[in-house]
Amino acid sequence: MSSLNAELEREDAVLELSGLRVRLGGRAVLQDIDLRVRPGEFVGVIGANGAGKTTLLKVILGLVRPDEGQVRIAGRDVRDARSLVGYVPQSFSPDPDLPLRARDLVALGLDGARWGFSLGGRQRRGRIDEALSWVDAERYADQPIGRLSGGELQRLLVAQALIAQPRMVLLDEPLANLDLRSQDDVVDLVGRVAHERGVTVVLVTHDMNPLLPVMDRILYLARGQAALGTVDEVVRGDVLSQLYGHHVDVVRVHGRILVVGGTDSESLTCSTCDG
Numbered sequence: 001m002s003s004l005n006a007e008l009e010r011e012d013a014v015l016e017l018s019g020l021r022v023r024l025g026g027r028a029v030l031q032d033i034d035l036r037v038r039p040g041e042f043v044g045v046i047g048a049n050g051a052g053k054t055t056l057l058k059v060i061l062g063l064v065r066p067d068e069g070q071v072r073i074a075g076r077d078v079r080d081a082r083s084l085v086g087y088v089p090q091s092f093s094p095d096p097d098l099p100l101r102a103r104d105l106v107a108l109g110l111d112g113a114r115w116g117f118s119l120g121g122r123q124r125r126g127r128i129d130e131a132l133s134w135v136d137a138e139r140y141a142d143q144p145i146g147r148l149s150g151g152e153l154q155r156l157l158v159a160q161a162l163i164a165q166p167r168m169v170l171l172d173e174p175l176a177n178l179d180l181r182s183q184d185d186v187v188d189l190v191g192r193v194a195h196e197r198g199v200t201v202v203l204v205t206h207d208m209n210p211l212l213p214v215m216d217r218i219l220y221l222a223r224g225q226a227a228l229g230t231v232d233e234v235v236r237g238d239v240l241s242q243l244y245g246h247h248v249d250v251v252r253v254h255g256r257i258l259v260v261g262g263t264d265s266e267s268l269t270c271s272t273c274d275g
């Protein structure tokens with residue numbers, strides 16, 4: 001590849017991790033992680049509890065410094081890229097009496113942005129209404145958030161992350177505590193964010209199944225190491241047995257994928273069935 005091509009390729013990556021290593025509390029939490037993510041690509045980060053998923057997001061957000069390796073966002077250092085990244089933290093259950101309306105929650109995403117406070121009242125309201133419409137939340141825009149369902153709340157958090165128009169959104173376990181129907185709705189919404197709006201999505205979850213219809217690639221984490229590729233390339237007995245360091249089986253039933261024997265324990269368990 002010519003150096004010009006290499007340059008173009010590099011610029012084309014919204015997120016680039018190379019040779020990433022993170023140690024926490026004297027333990028290697030992430031080792032040798034390499035990842036390049038394109039504009040509008042949807043990457044699912046899958047792994048059991050403690051696999052290092054949240055740590056990976058914190059590294060991308062610049063909240064955890066890697067011991068080795070590089071993180072570049074649109075070719076920039078993470079510290080110069082804050083405005084390019086939206087973040088949906090692990091969900092929370094607001095107090096039912098919290099006097100915060102849905103639209104106020106979404107507006108918080110505007111106030112974190114550099115230009116958030118400089119918008120006039122009408123412009124500001126327009127931006128908030130627009131973000132509410134992206135996630136089909138107009139209907140409950142003026143309701144207190146403590147009265148909303150988990151799925152409705154999750155949609156608002158996606159709108160909050162999108163309102164400042166980032167190039168990439170990171171979501172940490174956005175499907176936890178949602179019923180299957182709401183999980184599918186949130187996945188469908190986030191899939192459209194990636195594939196129709198061109199925003200790069202990195203979504204963390206312990207169960208890959210809800211993501212199968214939309215995910216372009218999977219980053220499967222176990223023992224601090226990662227396997228990266230399409231689902232067909234990564235979610236295979238040979239690949240995952242190597243990743244886990246012991247034999248696991250990949251079983252497909254009724255359109256679902258189960259990884260059997262995939263935890264670090266000796267027992268036959270399903271690593272992706274619960275968190």
Ligand SMILES: Nc1ncnc2c1ncn2[C@@H]1O[C@H](COP(=O)(O)OP(=O)(O)O)[C@@H](O)[C@H]1O
Pocket residue numbers: 024025029047048049050051052053054055056
């Ligand atoms: N600040 C920290 N200090 C020490 N160990 C940590 C710290 N944060 C996370 N860990 C450990 O790193 C591992 C990965 O954690 P985490 O990234 O939260 O996993 P996941 O999100 O996949 O459940 C766990 O073993 C966890 O205990």
Ligand SMILES: [Mg+2]
Pocket residue numbers: 053054055
């Ligand atoms: Mg986590």
